[in-house]
Amino acid sequence: MAEDIEERKRIVEIKEYKQYFNEGKKSEVRAVKDVSFSIYEGETFGLVGESGSGKSTTGRAIIKLGDITGGQILYKGQDINSIKRRKDLLKFRKSMQMIFQDPYASLNPRLTVKEIIGGALKVHGMETNSAERTKKVHELLESVGLNKQFANRYPKEFSGGQCQRVGIARALAVEPDFIIADEAISALDVSIQAQVINLLKELKEKNNLTYLFIAHDLSMVKYISDRIGVMNRGRILEVSNADELYIAPLHPYTESLLSAIPTPDPEAERHRVRTEYDPGYHHYDNHNGVGLHEIAPEHFIYCHEDEVPLYRKKRQRLLKKAKQYA
Amino acid sequence: MEETTILEVKDLAVSFQTFEGVVQAVRGVDFSLKKGETLAIVGESGSGKSVSTKAINQLLPKKNTLIERGEILFEGKDLLKLSEKEIQKIRGNDIAMIFQDPMTSLNPTMQVGKQIAEPIIAHKGVSKGEAKQKALELMDLVGIQHPERTYKSYPHQFSGGMRQRVMIAIALACEPKILIADEPTTALDVTIQAQILDLMNNLKKDLDTSIIFITHDLGVVAQMADRVAVMYAGKIVEIGTADEIFYNPMHPYTWGLLASMPTLDVEQTSLYTIPGSPPNLLHPPEGDAFAARNEYALGIDFYEDPELFKVSETHFAKTWLLHPDAPEVIPPAEVIRRKEKFRYLNSEKRMSKTVGGEAYGRRY
Structure with a gap:
């Protein structure tokens, strides 16, 4: 198993990424202090955390919206910082697309759906012929479950779920390999969320995509992700495969986050025990030996190296307990 | 719990005058609120849950709101008939509100x-x-x-x-008798949400306040509610105790809501979805408004709107499936799992009171 993973290609590699805003000024904000993780080709990587944890900042850095303060981000082996020329940037952006949280705010209200999706094709010089472009737009609309007659409508004529589908169609238009979905379903109603999630899953299979799925809704993240990274205060505290994270959450912050999600089950809610998290827990005065340590294959914890054996024991205990229930 | 009814909403219907025409936002809603209980109202955006509760405090814009019919009884007074001066004595004093965006x-x-x-x-x-x-x-x-x-x-x-x-x-x-909370935690992080919900639950116990809790998050409902009302297209489609709604739902819309949520402890390959989107209330469809999205719809659903059928003393659902002549249908797997649990809980209640929260949920 572990060998398989070694051989899998990394599409994104983030190494000691740092992002400070207003650097050197009194108002300096250290949004991301130290983040390192990789995303393998063909997987869905979930990034969860509370507001202000730096998860969206990380997503924006990967797609090169703004310059990073420190560290290195590699996309398909290439340092994105070295992409400077417009031609290279276009190629980079064609390969990587983003779906945003607010479906209304991220679509130009003055353009029709055809112009929005067709615009992306035009910029990247994909379909120069107008008739062919229209045909492609119709195909894209149908692939996200929208009627092709909608092409001449404006965003305001759609519901939130439909708008989000348009946003997805626009992202897919340029045939990207990698898509960043930043809270793409948070603004939608429950019944519509399920529709969009199923659509994203289906498109991933069909088009061989890789996703970075940024969200705060942990149950949806678990459902769609292969691996999950948990962020808090500008650091990744735990990285693990999705199932294991829920069976054996090791870092106390992950535990508290999981214990805070209410489940649609009144009986379970009556017996829920909440764990509080003290952020002092991952504050180390001396940074020697502190970092992401591998507790088990593909399960990393931000801790001091002396704590590793403790986490290993904890993992064994939790896995044993989970087996008893199953 | 003391069984005194503190607020009663009867056949409330509210419309809005817009440029495109009259939107029938609430189309006949009945519910009551008992002293010290939490009633959760769930539904999608546009289902009329906020409008029904804003009508209680007369917080709807006077200019284009039409109260078509109905009454809202609080301490023997019909709140809909009060003048602005009279309602000001109640608003914020006896009936207070918490909004979504602080x-x-x-x-x-x-x-x-x-x-x-x-x-x-x-x-x-x-x-x-x-x-x-x-x-x-x-x-x-x-x-x-x-x-x-x-x-x-x-x-x-x-x-x-x-x-x-x-x-x-x-x-x-002002130590209100009724607290209306309209999506009070939707804009907050889960850990903060947990703190606020705990706070509200403790305050409710200490002050014996009745709460109307509006949300679309079923997890929050499970944590807060004594009773639950499910709204769709301006009507209550199902109402019952929290256990009845979560473990013994009767309406296909409630089934859809429950089944479309991923659960943390069960493996799923694809999420159940309710197809389509809610109807346009400028022109509400004939018959049951949910029929077009309902895979369990019967022929009659398309021309005659069902009334609320009684399931138990506290549980009512607005679906023809409960009619004695209706055919048997098989609900989504998730709902069957929940109904198993309902039977289990009920048999358990008869035998003893202690339940081990997790174990039986996984057994099915």
């Missing part, structure tokens, strides 16, 4: 302490000094640290969770 509902240019003291001065006729004292107590009660120091702070100096605590303090200032 940033836009607080006054950005006024010290938070003063905003909490304001309703006390307005309704209780006490001196400024006494009101300030009460405000400081309230800030302490809702978990704002160092009230003396933060009294003079402004909303922008507070985080989202703290602002929502200020909102709750304002709502509780």
Whole structure:
């Protein structure tokens, strides 16, 4: 198993990424202090955390919206910082697309759906012929479950779920390999969320995509992700495969986050025990030996190296307990 | 629990005049609220859950709102018939509200302490000094640290969770009999949400307030509600105790809502979805408004709207499937799992009271 993973290609590699805003000024904000993780080709990587944890900042850095303060981000082996020329940037952006949280705010209200999706094709010089472009737009609309007659409508004529589908169609238009979905379903109603999630899953299979799925809704993240990274205060505290994270959450912050999600089950809610998290827990005065340590294959914890054996024991205990229930 | 009804909404129908025509936002809603209970109203955006509750406090824009029919009885008075002056004595005093967005509902240019003291001065006729004292107590009660120091702070100096605590303090200032919370935690992080919900539950126990809790998050409902009303297209489609709605749902829309949520402990390959989107209430469809999206719809659904069928003393659902002549249907797998649990819980209740939360959920 572990060998398989070694051989899998990394599409994104983030190494000691740092992002400070207003650097050197009194108002300096250290949004991301130290983040390192990789995303393998063909997987869905979930990034969860509370507001202000730096998860969206990380997503924006990967797609090169703004310059990073420190560290290195590699996309398909290439340092994105070295992409400077417009031609290279276009190629980079064609390969990587983003779906945003607010479906209304991220679509130009003055353009029709055809112009929005067709615009992306035009910029990247994909379909120069107008008739062919229209045909492609119709195909894209149908692939996200929208009627092709909608092409001449404006965003305001759609519901939130439909708008989000348009946003997805626009992202897919340029045939990207990698898509960043930043809270793409948070603004939608429950019944519509399920529709969009199923659509994203289906498109991933069909088009061989890789996703970075940024969200705060942990149950949806678990459902769609292969691996999950948990962020808090500008650091990744735990990285693990999705199932294991829920069976054996090791870092106390992950535990508290999981214990805070209410489940649609009144009986379970009556017996829920909440764990509080003290952020002092991952504050180390001396940074020697502190970092992401591998507790088990593909399960990393931000801790001091002396704590590793403790986490290993904890993992064994939790896995044993989970087996008893199953 | 004491079984006194404190608020009764009868056949409420509300429409809005818009440029495109008349939107029938609420189309005949009945529910009652008992003393000390939490009633959750769930539904998608546009289902009429906020409109029904805003009508209680007369908070709907006078200019284009039409109250078509119905009455809202509170202490023997029909709130819909009160003048602005009369409702002002009740609003914020007997019936208080907490809104979704604490940033836009607080006054950005006024010290938070003063905003909490304001309703006390307005309704209780006490001196400024006494009101300030009460405000400081309230800030302490809702978990704002160092009230003396933060009294003079402004909303922008507070985080989202703290602002929502200020909102709750304002709502509780006059010890209301009814608290209406309209998506109070939707804008907050899960950990902050957990704190606010715990706070509301504790306050409810201490003050014996009745709560109407509006949300679209079924997890929050499970944690907060004694009873649940499910709304769709301006009508209540199912109402019952929390256990009845979560473990023995009868309406296909409730089935869809429950089945479309991923659960943390069960493996799923693809999520159940309710196809399509809610109807346009400018022209509500004939028959059952949910019929077009309902895979269990019967022929009659398309021309005749079902009434509420009685399931138990506390449980009602608006679906023809409960008619004695209706065919048997098989609900989604998730709902079958829940109904198993309902049977299990009921048999368990008869035998003993202790339940081991997790174990049987996995057994099915």
